[in-house]
Every structure is written in structure tokens, then in C-alpha cells.
Amino acid sequence: MTTKIFKRPDGRKVDELREMEAKVGIVPNADGSAMFRFGETIAIAAVYGPKEHHPRNKRDPEKGTLRCEYNMLSFSVTDRIRPGPSRRSTEISKITQWALEPVVMTEKYANRVIDVHINILQANASTRCAGINAAAMALAHAGIPMKDLVSSVSIGKLDKQLVVDVNKYEEDWEEGEGATDIPITMTSKGKLTHIQLDGKITAPQLKEAIELARKATKEIYEVQKKALKDSVETK
């Protein structure tokens, strides 16, 4: 790798996140709700439950069910998406559930269901990460017992350079080796609850990427924690 300093198109340092904003209590009807923003990517999430699980045959007598739904508003991207679920959104919904479940104490809610609805209002890459961050906060805001929060970030490899929190421009990187996108979700204690990868990378560099994610998720965790604390203190 060259030693010269890598210039990101928007002037950020390689390990610098975009500006973040977090807020809870944005949907008055919901039991818990939150907004999370990375730059121009805005996700909102609302939690309903724990509540009775229908249909009955889907009930789990051992633990509560976490049901996640990820959806992009049709106009959140430049090229309009047809409203309704797609293969992509169906997969992200499941990935989100897996990312959150390890920290949610579902064992307390046998036979019941917790609904988590995530909507992307505006997209500039890393939407699933913003969605997971908002969802984790909404669950905490709903007062659902959790062992920890989770925080999610996308690590990118642009040509040979690792960067934190990729935006759309970087996601479409074509020079050199192109772009590799690695969304990662971690607990505040550093356990991975979600990782995906699209592109190509060596094992040692992937280890490096995970270290970068560890550092970035700590920063995100502080933003999430502050928003949650502020909501209690202003009440």
C-alpha cells in the first residue's frame, strides 16, 4: 500500500464518520421510536409490543419473537423504487432481526411478539446500518429489557484503502480494485451481531476492517446513549 494520504471525495479522514444525529420519541403512537442519521442517510424506527402474537402457530413458547421490517420510501433514492417489499428489503429485514436479537432479552416474552418497523426517509448509502442504529434505540426507548445496545457501521475498501461509513459516491467507487462494502454491527462490548461483505478483500485486511468498525461503533454508541439519556432527562 502506498504511504501517501488517501483523499476521500468529501474530505473526511479515512476513519471519520459522517455527522451523526439521533433522537428518540419521534412517533408518539409507538411504544418506542427513534431517528438515526449518518450525513444524508436518515432512518426512523418504531417499536410496537411486546404484544399478542398472531397467527398462533407462529408463537414460540420458549421466547418472544422479534419481527423486523425494513422499508425504503419510494422517493428516498434518486431513482424511484416501487412501493412494497423487495428481495433486498426482505433480506435486510431478517439481517436486522439477527443483528438485534442477541441483545434483546426475548426470553422474558414467551409466546409474544415485538414489532420493529424501520423506514428509510432519505438514502445516501449505509441505510441498513442507520436502520439498525435507530431500531436498537427504539427498542431501548420502548423499555424492552436489553443486555446491551448494538451499533452498526459500514466499512468500505476503496481500491486498496479502508474507510469508515461509506456514502453513495464511495459505494460506487470504480478505480483500482473498486469498492468493497462491509456493514458490521457490534455490541458496545465488541461482539459482532452482524457482518456482510460485497467485493474482494484479503483476510488480514478484513481483520483490520473489523478493528476500524470496533472503533467507529464505540463513537456511534455514545451518540445513541446520549439521545436515550436526553429523552429521559427532558421528561
Added chain:
Amino acid sequence: METSKITGDRIKKYLSEGKRFDGRKPEEFRNIEIEVGVSKNAEGSARVKIGNTEVIAGIKMNMGTPYPDSPDKGNMMVTAELLPLSSSRFESGPPRFPAIELARVVDRAIRESKVIQFEKLCIEKGEKVWTVFIDIYTINDDGNLLDAAGIAAIIALKNSKIPKYDAKEGKVLFGELTKDALPLEKEIPLSLTFHKIGDNFVVDPTREEEDVAETRVTIGSSNGIISSMQKGGCESLSVEEIGNALDMLEGVWKSVSEKIKKFI
């Protein structure tokens, strides 16, 4: 949560004395808050809050072929989603009747008022015209989604810019907007809904009030000219009653336009 009969009876009793739970007059709207440009990848967007009710509308445009009966006019399509995020009553899945009706009522108010200058959205007669997509999403339902959606749609339209179009290549450059506003007429239509609760009409009902309303009538109008209507609910209205709703229209139309005038 459904509204209980005891609450419904109390709402009716109060209204017979001209009173509402939140102290409003029957013809009075809640506070309206508006924000534009809430989703920057859209050609135009608006967030409208009426009390605790919140709706977001976004506009996207694409190049398409005109309908055979209007070869020199652009098209419009309205969709609405009652997001499960916005109420425990809304479920995931294909749109059910309330979402379809919401979209159709908003569609009619805009289309019939002829506020969009569709003839200016024709690029090549019979071949290429702009299609305007108006997509509406509910964020929190505390009653009167119908009117909130109508207001959000019109303000989003008012804030829209036409995307760049590469005529040589024949493709829309999504994400790049011209400085040209979407061509609209000056007179902006508002669709306003009158809900009959007991023997009285109210506007802008809260969720509880809407639950106990027997019937409703939505009127799309601009400056005294009525261009769309839809009665909903399974109770009948007398000639006198519909007259009463029409008598309320002008005052309500003026007060709502006053509240949103900065954005239209």
C-alpha cells in the same frame, strides 16, 4: 386501541354543546407544522404535522409514454402507504382499502382541480411525457390523515423541480434537477373533510373523534370552486346536512390556507 363506547358517547355529548375534548371549536383545525425538502433525493418533499398526526409526501418524476386519450399531456400517479410504523392498527402487506382510498381522494383533488399544467409536461406529442409520482407515507396517525395527506401532496408539488433530461440519449438524469419548478396553477386545491359525529359536523378530528364519526364527506376545492368530493362511511346525510357542511367550507378553507400560506 379502539375508542370505547363510553368515550364516544362523551364526545357526542360534548359536541351537542359545541365543545371538543381539546377545547377546539367544531370548525377549528389543530396546529399545523410544515417542513419542506425533508427527503433530498426526491424532486420535492414535505412533512406535514397536524397536531400529533404526521405525514410525509414526496414527488418523483420519470419520462413515459402518454395515454392514448391525452397524447400531449403528462401523467400523474398517487400512492399512499399507511406505514405499520405509524399506528398499531396498520399491518404490513399489500395496501388495503383505507390506503387505496387515501391515495384516490388525494389524486382526485389534485387531478380535477387541474392544478398541474400537464400540457407543459409534454416533451414529444404522443411519444414522451413526464409522469409525476406523488407518494404519501404516514408517520403517526392521530386522525385526519385524509386532509394531512392532501396538504402534504400539494406542498411537495409546490416545492418540486423537474429532473434533467438528456434528449439525445433519451434518459432522465436522476439525481440532477433543473431550476424549473413543476408547472402549477396559482390556485391551490385543498381537500377538507367534514366528519359527522352525532348531529354535528367537525373538521380535523383526532383519532378518537374519527372513530366515533358515523360518516364523512371530503371536499376538494380552490377558492370557492369545488372540483372533487367523496362521501365515506355507511350512514346517510340529509340534504340539509350536506348543506351545513358546504356552509362550513369557505371558513375552514380560508383558515387552513392561512395556516399554510407560507408554503403555497
